[in-house]
Amino acid sequence: MTISSSETITKEIYIECRPETLFSFFTDPDKLVQWMGRHVLLEPRIGGKYRIDINGSDIALGEYKEIVPHERIVMTWGWEKSKLVPPGSSTLTFQLTPRDKGTLLHLIHSDLPATEMASHTQGWTHYMTRLEMLAQGQDPGVDPWSEAPMSSND
Template identity: 70%
Template sequence: MNHNTPILTKRIFIECSPKTLFSFFVDPDKMVRWIGQHVLLEPKIGGKYRIDINGENIALGEYKEITPYEKVVLTWGWEGLEIMPPGSSTVEFVLTPHDSGTLLTLNHFDLPIEKMTSNDQGWTHYMTRLQRLAEGQNIGPDPWATDKK
């Protein structure tokens, strides 16, 4: 990781156990309910993932670290995007038990400065969806996941 680039950090409190929340990062049927329209996961170290947001924007990378109920680290990038190709950045999700639920901290390392704003907005959108979903709300399909055809 290049520590000269700014780190995008976001935190959100979610009223569910770390065990419940963890499943939303390793179970494709659960992940697709909060991010993207098609999700393929190989949740093991070095395992690949593919998150198709809307038929055009496709996130690709691999699992770097999986600590059950505590932490998931993925390389992150976009298919066909020169400024941020697959594997060019790293996303870390840290799950910390807190009161009656879990404090979810996201750290996105090695983001190109030009992509800070869009990724900040993107993670705000998706972490809010994850929060509501993990707390048992019916959030429906991702409004960003409409096919751009």
């Protein structure tokens, strides 16, 4: 008998921009590619697919499951060619809540294998920092992770 456990990553960050502005960084490929990946294809509608080529080797694939403009995005998440986290095997939720003069971004990444928790936590910490800088009008520069493969994603 094989027992597999699934884990959840939860992260929260306050970003000094309106929810409308922040929301566009998840639905506009020209904006998303500034904080994650080197090539991005998005179909931001229910059932629409996305493809985020991080570095020419690590490619995230999934589908939009729920979109509430300026409030919430739910999508499946996985890695092309991965046996541990194949496309569609985990769920990613971005909740945007107006707070003071900005937005509280709450990320929930669920249904991850326990063995993938550390790498995905590191990844979301990296990308949320880049998103925060960009959404607040700063230039995060070229993503250093876009230059070389992150891991085997097996």
